[in-house]
Amino acid sequence: MNEIEDIIKKVAKNNVEIPAKIEHRVNYTLKNKNTKNKVHYIKRLVTSFVYILCTMIGSLTVYAAFGGTINNKPVIEWFGLNFSNNYDEYKEEVVDQQISYNSTTVDLISTLSDEGFSIFEFDVKLSDEDREYLRAGEKVITEKDWEDAKEQYETGRGTNAKSMGIPFEGTSNYKMLEKNKDTVNTIELEFNNSAENHKIHNIFIDDVGYYAKCIQTTNKVADNEYKVYQLYLLTDEILKGKNEFNVTLKGITLKNRADYKNEENETIYLANTANNAKSIDISGEIHTQISKEKIANNSKSIENNNEEIKYKKMTEKIEKITVTPVQTVIKISKVYNDISLQDISSTIDKDYIGIERYTVKDSDGNEIPSVNCETKRTVTYSNGKQEEWATGDIGTYKDFSDAKMETIEYLIIQHQESISNLKIISEVENIKTDEYGKSWDKIGEYNISMTE
């Protein structure tokens, strides 16, 4: 044993090579640390978007087979929920909401809003010049990126200045690049890029800014035309019971990004290099009035018999079940009592509760596609002070104990034409089996009669 002790000590003295990406980020942060909160907020905005995107992409592997269409096009199939024909029936046309940059135009052409989320459909027409600038339709990894990566592979492990120029620096990513060399760029729309007043708002509802969870997908119509579908999770916490509201989208940027749908392995997040990532700021705002009336009139509420699931220091229960023409939305509240920072942040803490997931099944045991998303997280400390944290976040680095954390989560279940019972199985990630959760422990289930 002493021999291994000596070896560990010796290895600990070896030089540690920091990847260029990390070094760059450290230098960037130090350089910009004083610019108020700008660096922080910009990063958070981007991270939030990427996180949501990754989450949804993650769900694709499970749900892709179910597919879904809008106007017979596989627009939202990777999102995993099937809206079928009801989308067309309930979406509202929007006219005269166009913004432009030279000959490039962005038109909001329709919206659909129900209990869970709102979908904004944009028609984006690119000028030849802007299509070229954005490299839309062109390979994400250029020949030069490829040469750089190859050179790194041949010269051995380690990073150097060149690695900053490729999407995933480090020789170990050579195979990834090779496998995805044909992935092309599509476009995306970013909202409220200006981070006005250092606040993160990606949508304005009745002139009040919110950061609503969102997901976006793009469908290519022609070389110069794309349909962009922006889905916002606009729940009770934001709408506060309103069935009619005005939406403003501003600070709009058109950007290029890898078209995930074309990739062989769709869980990959492939990015353009700093040189190849392009964006165009489009001035102007988009305004539209949204009404949920039509969908609300055709929705029904289902009672749940106050079933609760208790696990360690957490108690969760279903607050509301709404069946709309396009989906079933379940609001779930969770309360974590007498918790400390360690309980919620440290995976080695005995009271730690891992990531939770839900599996939805019909009465025959068939799995129904679903996605879940947290929309509110509040912590009340032992002294009574209350803080609202970003969803899914642990908003402090200070130690605390005897606090109460409350969260609101929405489970969105793919529309079913006819269903008598729903079984929702609640599971938590088993941290011990794998760092990234390869197995799950059941903590309870809800059985809901849908015929009430």
Add this chain to the structure above:
Amino acid sequence: MEELVVRAKEKDESAFDELILLIQKEMYLIAKTKLKNEDDVADAIQETILLAYKNLRKLRDDKYFKTWIIKILINECNKIYNRKKKNNISFEEKEVENFLKVEDISYDSIGFDIFIKDLKEDEKLILTLYYYSEYSTKEISKILKIKENTIRSKISRAKIKLKNKYEGELLS
């Protein structure tokens, strides 16, 4: 380091930068024990730097700067880790694993992070703090809020695993 902390507290920005650069390798190693993806590691380190810069004046005892910032870092890593969902493992992570399997191993040059890569995350973290950062088991116990005996047994268990793993390679 204490002198730099004093200067940094007096808004000497170069002193703060110097402090971070002094411990950036340590921060990287610690973050790597918890997070596999380089973007996540970069995010955790960035958040830690910003939090430390914003709150440095609140640090009571200057000699505990490194311990303080490591605590922040571990918390930031936990936050990012907790946000991760099943199946959301980037290709980057998988490829790092594949690459390392074919790499020649020599304990004269192997990085500490690579040397311990097959251990469980808590073992990696504890070993990094113990052997690389040279904290005592008592100090680690305070940082991680785990009993000192547990720290000792985890170190011991991790050493057995490393011995078994490298027996035919490094120890021959």
